[in-house]
Amino acid sequence: MSYLQVKNLYKKYGEHTALKDINFDIERGEFVVFVGPSGCGKSTLLRTIAGLESSSEGGIHIEQQDITELHPSKRDVAMVFQSYALYPHMTVERNMSFALKLAGRPEQEIKDKVGRVAKRSSWKNTSTASRKPFPADSASGLPLAVHRAKPQGIPV
Ligand SMILES: Nc1ncnc2c1ncn2[C@@H]1O[C@H](COP(=O)(O)OP(=O)(O)OP(=O)(O)O)[C@@H](O)[C@H]1O
Numbered sequence: 001m002s003y004l005q006v007k008n009l010y011k012k013y014g015e016h017t018a019l020k021d022i023n024f025d026i027e028r029g030e031f032v033v034f035v036g037p038s039g040c041g042k043s044t045l046l047r048t049i050a051g052l053e054s055s056s057e058g059g060i061h062i063e064q065q066d067i068t069e070l071h072p073s074k075r076d077v078a079m080v081f082q083s084y085a086l087y088p089h090m091t092v093e094r095n096m097s098f099a100l101k102l103a104g105r106p107e108q109e110i111k112d113k114v115g116r117v118a119k120r121s122s123w124k125n126t127s128t129a130s131r132k133p134f135p136a137d138s139a140s141g142l143p144l145a146v147h148r149a150k151p152q153g154i155p156v
């Protein structure tokens with residue numbers, strides 16, 4: 001059985017159908033890219049999988065559990081936004097640890113997980129970790145947004 005399954009998914013904004021009968025299966029560990037012209041529904045699809053948009057019809061399953069109606073925080077899905085949506089008043093380190101803090105994880109676990117991701121990134125030194133992310137150029141903004149999603153260890 002596939003890890004992530006999208007079945008007969010529709011998303012309508014009033015009269016406008018942004019997603020029309022989307023079906024696919026993704027295996028655990030697979031890296032998948034959605035490409036298409038502007039406005040074809042890529043972001044809408046990702047937002048619907050993450051639960052930031054409700055589906056109009058159809059379903060989303062993770063490990064055979066129907067998550068279509070599940071709150072975003074309960075879905076085990078992390079999303080990196082097109083606009084990065086970094087927290088400008090927080091340091092790089094705090095940006096990376098914020099989701100785990102919100103989830104109420106213990107301090108030591110947060111430190112370990114953020115440390116492990118930081119070690120694999122270009123923010124190995126503490127001066128970078130303690131820097132505020134802005135003004136961040138696009139070259140450092142996107143990697144930080146990706147690294148911020150990683151310490152959670154979320155599978156999708
Ligand atoms: N909140 C919304 N209300 C109404 N229509 C929307 C909304 N969000 C997206 N749409 C419409 O849904 C369609 C899909 O938009 P979406 O943002 O998913 O496209 P995209 O493929 O991500 O485009 P881009 O490559 O420009 O990011 C577009 O026609 C867009 O205008």
Ligand SMILES: [Mg+2]
Pocket residue numbers: 042043044082
């Ligand atoms: Mg988009």
